[in-house]
Amino acid sequence: MAIIPLIPLEVSQAGTPVVLGSANADGHYVPNDGKVFLMGKNADVSAHTVTVTPTAPQVGLSASTPTAVSVAAGAEFCLGPYPPQLFNDVQGRMKVTFDAVTSVTIAAVHVP
16 A cells, blocks of 8 residues: 545534544655644554654654654544644655554544
8 A cells, every 4th residue: 555645624614524534554645734633533442653754853853753642542633733844745745654554544634
């Protein structure tokens, strides 16, 4: 499998239904302007780790140290936002990966 895009849903005052899709084993690229959040659920019986890898160093955060969040079994998560200057590649995308994708679903949402 290849890394696949995850297109953010636009949040609006009228309401935005969030549809979670299966996490991809090789991860996702997400367009990121600094107003993007990741939402999801780990419906597995084991904890799983969601990682957003920085592309630029910052004080206390180096490019070799990805930001990883452990999501407990059965838990939902909301992560972000991520500063583009630290997390985006040259195409304006951040990379999201998982230690395992069994029963993990995800969506990206964009706040205008």
